[in-house]
Amino acid sequence: MIFIKKNLVEKIIAHSRKEFPNEACGILVGKDGKAEKVYEMANVDKSPSSYLMEPKEQLKIMKEIRNSELEMVGIYHSHVASEAYPSSHDVELAFYPEASYVIISLKDKRNPRIRSFKIVDGRITEEEVKIE
Numbered sequence: 001m002i003f004i005k006k007n008l009v010e011k012i013i014a015h016s017r018k019e020f021p022n023e024a025c026g027i028l029v030g031k032d033g034k035a036e037k038v039y040e041m042a043n044v045d046k047s048p049s050s051y052l053m054e055p056k057e058q059l060k061i062m063k064e065i066r067n068s069e070l071e072m073v074g075i076y077h078s079h080v081a082s083e084a085y086p087s088s089h090d091v092e093l094a095f096y097p098e099a100s101y102v103i104i105s106l107k108d109k110r111n112p113r114i115r116s117f118k119i120v121d122g123r124i125t126e127e128e129v130k131i132e
């Protein structure tokens, strides 16, 4: 289960809409599976079907997280035309077994859907998203 504050969910959705028609991506930072902060990242792929976080920017944020009391609780990205379910490419690039992979679908633009998954050794397990 991942807990995400309501204002952060709104931020993620706004970011996804801003990057449309390309995918948006970012990092959720917090503690004990609770996201308390969002880092919007640049998608260097600039693609409607994949994302790659800007490596230097990612490194910098990972360093910042290590030096804080917080941890990376998840990575989010948007799907512009498909369901909020990990693609095979997403699974290949899921390097963090402890992280939640949050996906926002803009397939129905008026009703964005948000789902979250753990991806471990290529295996996808959906988890509950608690918006508080």
Ligand SMILES: [Zn+2]
Residues within 6 Å of the ligand: 049, 050, 077, 078, 079, 085, 086, 087, 090
């Ligand atoms: Zn994806």
